[in-house]
Amino acid sequence: MDQDTTTRAVLTAEQRETLEALAGEIRVRRPVVAFTGAGISTESGIPDYRGTNGLWTRTTPPTFRDFLRDPEVRVAHWRRRRERYPAMLRVEPNAGHLALVRLQRAGLLSTIITQNIDGLHQRAGSDPESVIELHGSVHQIRCLDCRRLFPAAEFPLPEGDAVPACPVCGGIVKEATIAFGESLVPDDLRRALEIARGSELMLVIGSSLRVNPAAKVPLVAAQRGAALAIINHEPTPLDPLATFRVRASAGAALTYIADLLIG
Numbered sequence: 323m324d325q326d327t328t329t330r331a332v333l334t335a336e337q338r339e340t341l342e343a344l345a346g347e348i349r350v351r352r353p354v355v356a357f358t359g360a361g362i363s364t365e366s367g368i369p370d371y372r373g374t375n376g377l378w379t380r381t382t383p384p385t386f387r388d389f390l391r392d393p394e395v396r397v398a399h400w401r402r403r404r405e406r407y408p409a410m411l412r413v414e415p416n417a418g419h420l421a422l423v424r425l426q427r428a429g430l431l432s433t434i435i436t437q438n439i440d441g442l443h444q445r446a447g448s449d450p451e452s453v454i455e456l457h458g459s460v461h462q463i464r465c466l467d468c469r470r471l472f473p474a475a476e477f478p479l480p481e482g483d484a485v486p487a488c489p490v491c492g493g494i495v496k497e498a499t500i501a502f503g504e505s506l507v508p509d510d511l512r513r514a515l516e517i518a519r520g521s522e523l524m525l526v527i528g529s530s531l532r533v534n535p536a537a538k539v540p541l542v543a544a545q546r547g548a549a550l551a552i553i554n555h556e557p558t559p560l561d562p563l564a565t566f567r568v569r570a571s572a573g574a575a576l577t578y579i580a581d582l583l584i585g
């Protein structure tokens with residue numbers, strides 16, 4: 323089966339009809355913005371938040387306070403990162419990420435606001451300037467004292483129980499993802515909300531919309547008059563506000579849309 327036949331096979335006639343109507347709106351509305359969650363990356367093999375055996379959810383994650391207060395928590399953080407990060411480097415983007423890149427290159431989609439920390443939108447080819455990572459990235463390290471960000475590649479994984487320090491100020495460093503109890507980077511949230519307020523159509527893909535304040539982004543878009551298109555396996559709390567609801571896989575749905583619009 324070629325790609326087109328595969329995509330058609332997994333979408334019902336009703337889903338295709340909804341996606342055709344949605345493609346019509348993508349053609350005429352500007353700007354179109356995407357808001358993505360863990361569900362867009364499950365087809366790359368990264369379990370979503372609810373996964374019982376998730377890469378990042380196998381143990382109860384420590385809170386940000388624990389990390390700051392307890393040196394043992396910092397040792398465990400770096401040990402876990404040493405065990406898991408190499409696998410994250412091998413994960414490939416999937417059809418969903420690639421379809422969004424096609425839409426961006428065709429001028430049909432502007433910003434991608436993501437809750438994901440996996441960097442797959444950029445790996446797929448989205449311009450890093452066009453991606454806002456609300457929950458940070460596993461591919462960066464942040465100093466919690468001077469707030470500097472370092473690319474992970476410049477930060478070798480430590481041996482044994484060693485815990486690295488900021489090479490500039492000697493401060494506490496951590497994977498630049500938002501821990502439980504840690505605030506989002508204010509500038510990222512501010513930019514995301516501003517883009518949401520100015521959008522005419524928001525594609526909401528693979529998110530349970532249960533994590534706040536990130537879930538405020540599509541809510542604010544809808545309150546400001548943007549049409550919402552929710553592509554997700556399960557119902558979400560914002561379904562009643564959505565113009566389009568597609569209960570389908572992100573990869574198949576987005577590929578179908580990109581094929582309709584770009585060919």
Ligand code: NAD
Nearest residue numbers: 359360361363370371437438439440528529530555571572
């Ligand atoms: P979530 O796990 O709460 O919800 C994911 C949603 O996507 C679910 O409703 C699920 O039914 C749906 N879904 C799963 N696979 C799908 C597919 N192929 N097509 C369509 N829908 C699909 O995810 P969330 O709302 O992003 O919140 C989870 C939090 O955990 C976020 O803060 C995120 O930072 C973090 N997280 C990130 C990753 C990642 O970076 N890939 C993975 C797990 C968790």
Ligand code: ZN
Nearest residue numbers: 465468488491
């Ligand atoms: Zn520092």
